[in-house]
Amino acid sequence: MKVAVTSQGPDMAGEVDPRFGRAKFFIVVDTDTGEFATHDNTQNLNAVQGAGIQAAQNVASLGVDAIITGNVGPKAFTTLQAGNVKMYIGATGSASDAVEQLKAGRLECVSKPNVEGHWV
Numbered sequence: 001m002k003v004a005v006t007s008q009g010p011d012m013a014g015e016v017d018p019r020f021g022r023a024k025f026f027i028v029v030d031t032d033t034g035e036f037a038t039h040d041n042t043q044n045l046n047a048v049q050g051a052g053i054q055a056a057q058n059v060a061s062l063g064v065d066a067i068i069t070g071n072v073g074p075k076a077f078t079t080l081q082a083g084n085v086k087m088y089i090g091a092t093g094s095a096s097d098a099v100e101q102l103k104a105g106r107l108e109c110v111s112k113p114n115v116e117g118h119w120v
Contacts, residue, residue: 001065003067005029006025007025008025012027014095016097019071020072021076026055028062029099055076056080089108090108
């Protein structure tokens with residue numbers, strides 16, 4: 001499975017970023033091989049508005065099956081859902097830890113946004 005993890009750092013040791021749209025990085029991980037690629041999210045980190053939608057479009061275009069993050073707002077949720085991207089919340093620790101938590105079935109797959117828009 002190919003998943004994107006919101007991260008505060010550019011590698012698998014970076015802490016999971018609780019923000020989706022304004023996360024510093026998206027780390028795309030192949031859960032079968034452990035290979036990963038880092039995608040900078042600077043364009044949305046400081047966006048005045050639309051960060052969630054733009055970040056969701058960017059993540060969906062990476063061909064991921066799922067996202068692991070702390071929170072998903074309504075606009076990002078709708079955009080990710082339209083791209084058939086599953087959303088998992090509740091991860092703690094590093095991006096590496098988050099992937100292990102997903103593989104162990106310890107993360108919640110959300111069926112609706114878990115925060116209001118413009119959460120920071």
